[in-house]
Amino acid sequence: MEGLRPPENLILTGNVAEQWKFWKQKFTLYKHASGLSAKDPIVQCSTLLHIIGDDALQVYNTFTFATDEEKKDLNVLIQKFEEHFLPQKNVTFERHVFNTTFQRDGESFEQFLTELKNLAKTCDFGTLTDDLVKDRIVVELRDDAVRANLLAKKDLDLAKAAEICKASERSKAQMTQLNKSTRQSTSESEVYTVYHNRSNKANNDKPRQSRNYDRSNTQSNRPSSTRHQCSKCGYNHDRSGYCPAEGKSCNNCGKTNHFANMCQTKLNQSKGSKIQHDRRNQQKVHTVDEANSDTGTEGSGNSDFFIDVLESQQCKTADSEWNINLLVEDEKVNFKLDTGSQCNVISSSVLENMENVKLQRSKMHLITYSGHKLQPMGKCVLLCEHKNRYYDLSFQVVKGMKKPLLGLKACTALGLIQRIDSVESSKTPEPQDNYSDVFKGLGCLPETLPKKESIRRYKC
Known part of the structure; x- marks a missing residue:
């Protein structure tokens, strides 16, 4: 076939083995389509070496052939390239x-x-x-x-x-297209309803000219009476028509068949969250973020946080642990100060007494002192009060934990611990410094001593 474009030069970067396999396939197709397979073998070899590129030609110069006839054999030449580019298969x-x-x-x-x-x-x-x-x-x-x-x-x-x-993939793509068209038609009907109501109001302001009008035209332009604002999705559509919220999960309460903007749970919780909202507005809230939280490496994978907890039941006394009581979401919670922990940890049983606490997905793995990994149930942000100051602390929620932990960063932010880089000891003054006159010269007894009979003896 005249004018058939030959393959591009062989690229010797990246996965060279795959590049060679693909190039050989294209050359085989070109050889049959252009009629090269019917030509002299030396022409076939020369054509391959001409279009394979300079880099591959340098590789060809390293080949050794037993006889001159092998140089003219296309199959032998391709086998040489195969041995060079394709490593031994494992x-x-x-x-x-x-x-x-x-x-x-x-x-x-x-x-x-x-x-x-x-x-x-x-x-x-x-x-x-x-x-x-x-x-x-x-x-x-x-x-x-x-x-x-x-x-x-x-x-x-x-x-x-x-x-x-x-x-399954085709049906999902079709459902996505149908949902888009449904939302678009719903939005158009909503715009028409607003426009239609405004036009009616404007017409009502005008004086009536005649009672004789074409009822059929007005009824045909009026939206259907079966349309209503759906309590599940918030859009206007037919009562018996398709609802976009059907089968969808609510981002607020987790239940199905309604959107978050129409969630009834949100209305019930608004009263309970009003007190917390007022407190956050009245007081300055300090946000304490954990170092390398979920977003630190979570885009690339899960994060491992170390929890350094070691307890001994035999040596446990009142002063062996550092504990503190914090007011968490209006509930008094006793925490253990754990400077070896890289995050704050709280038990799920503690959260049962708190309202309006939403768990979010956590991608962390908690590693205990013994090296075991714990998968948290989730994470949450709690409003904590300490010395009339408020802090937003992030907690990893674990099931069955005995006592909540405050990690190193939270302990530092709340002023519960202080890092001391060096310790200086105060020098105790020596007796020689305060009574220097006593230690000067040699010590001598007085010249006159008391008589023997004047010395009184006391029995103990």
């Missing part, structure tokens, strides 16, 4: 890469399936390739609902699994 490692592959965020199912199939080619699975690819799809799929559907299928194979996953 099947164990290739299977490890395959078994640790998962569907990443934003990756479509088609991309995930293609990646699994390409990785399986170097694993020597043989006849089990399709079954093992299907197993990886079921195990590492992001959508739990689709995974449950796949597990429920009898005699599931790779073709059925791929069909179910693709159908």
Whole structure:
């Protein structure tokens, strides 16, 4: 085929093995399409070396051939490049890469399936390739609902699994498009209702000219009487129509089938939170953030916080622990001062007596003194009062903890402890400094001594 563009030069950066495999595939297609395969072998080898690029040509100069005939054989030349660019395959490692592959965020199912199939080619699975690819799809799929559907299928194979996953992605995309169009039509109806009411008010201000008017035209332009403001989503739509809040979870109370702006729980809690809101407005609230909190490395993974707690029941006395009582959300709570802890920890049982406390998701792992990891139930921010000053402290909520802990940063911020970098001892004055006259010269007794008979003896 005349005018057929040859492949681009071979790129020897990045994953060279994959670059070579892809380039060889393009060269094979070019060889058959351009008629190069019918030409003389030396022409085929020269064409390959011409279009492969300067970097690969330098690699060719390092090859050794047994005879001149091998230099003219295209298959031998390609085999030489194969041995150079493709390292010796380690099947164990290739299977490890395959078994640790998962569907990443934003990756479509088609991309995930293609990646699994390409990785399986170097694993020597043989006849089990399709079954093992299907197993990886079921195990590492992001959508739990689709995974449950796949597990429920009898005699599931790779073709059925791929069909179910693709159908699920298509239906989700279609539902997203339908929801957008529904919200758009709802917004248009709301704008029309406002405009229609304003126009009616303006018309009412004008004097009536005649009672004879076309009722059919006004009724056709009037919004349908079946539309109403939904108590679940807040939009205006038909009573029997689709509600955008159906099946959705509320960000306020966690229940389903309504949005947070229409949540009734928020109305009930507004009275209880008013007192706390007033206190926050009247007093200056100091916010104490934990060092390297969830956002410190949480974008890249979970954070590990160390809790240095070591107790001995035999040596435990009243003065062996440093404790303090704080007023937390109007509740008196006794805390242990733990300067070895990197965060504040509170038990879930303590929060049961407090109102309007919302748990947020926590990505921390708490590491105890013995090295064990604890997964918190969540985290929360509590208003704490100490010496008529208010602080917003962040706590990790743990189930079954005996006593709440105040970490190093909170103890420092509340002024409960103070760091002392050095200790100086005051010098005790020596007797020689205060009575220097006594220690001068030699000591002598008085010249006259009392007589023996004048000395009185006392019996004890």
